[in-house]
Structures are given as C-alpha cells and as structure tokens.
Amino acid sequence: MPASVLAADYQRIVSVLESAGREGMRCQQLAVALGLQAVPAKVEGVRSKAKRLVERGWAPQMRPGVFTALAASAG
Numbered sequence: 227m228p229a230s231v232l233a234a235d236y237q238r239i240v241s242v243l244e245s246a247g248r249e250g251m252r253c254q255q256l257a258v259a260l261g262l263q264a265v266p267a268k269v270e271g272v273r274s275k276a277k278r279l280v281e282r283g284w285a286p287q288m289r290p291g292v293f294t295a296l297a298a299s300a301g
Contacts, residue, residue, distance in 0.1 A: 232284065239275055243285055243295040250294035 229240045242259045243251060253273040254264050262268040276293045279285040285293050 229284070235275060236279060236284070239272070239279060240284060240295060243293060246294065248294065250288045250292040252291055253293070256293065 229237050232240065238260055239256065242256060246259075251259065253269050253276060256276065257269045257272045258264050260272065262272065273291075276285060277287075280287045280293065285295060288294050
C-alpha cells in the first residue's frame, strides 16, 4: 500500500524518514526535520506517531528510539 493512504502527519513522518536514509533518525531529529520545536511535548508526539507506524508495519525501529523507512532498512 502506498503511504498516501496514511493521514497527513504520518505521511510527513514517512517522507522525512525516507530522506534520512539507512542511518535512521531519533525522534528529536525527526521533530526538527518536521519543522517542530524540539521541546518534550512535540518530541513525544512524534515518538508516539513513529511507534504507531512501527506497530502497523510502515517504519521499522532500528534500535530503541531510532526509526527508519522500510526501503532504507531493507539494504
């Protein structure tokens, strides 16, 4: 299924993760890349969404707190 079936916030997260490449991103980096302030409330919101993407098979978690896109993790 294409990422276009996801809600807009989730599409943006997947897009940023895809651009990050194989090394993945921590939630604080992801929040900044999404144009959010790196304050705990915003970072935790991004973490929650990223974990939801992991649970639903859209983004793997490389190691605790580091997320990547499916295509990047396949290499």
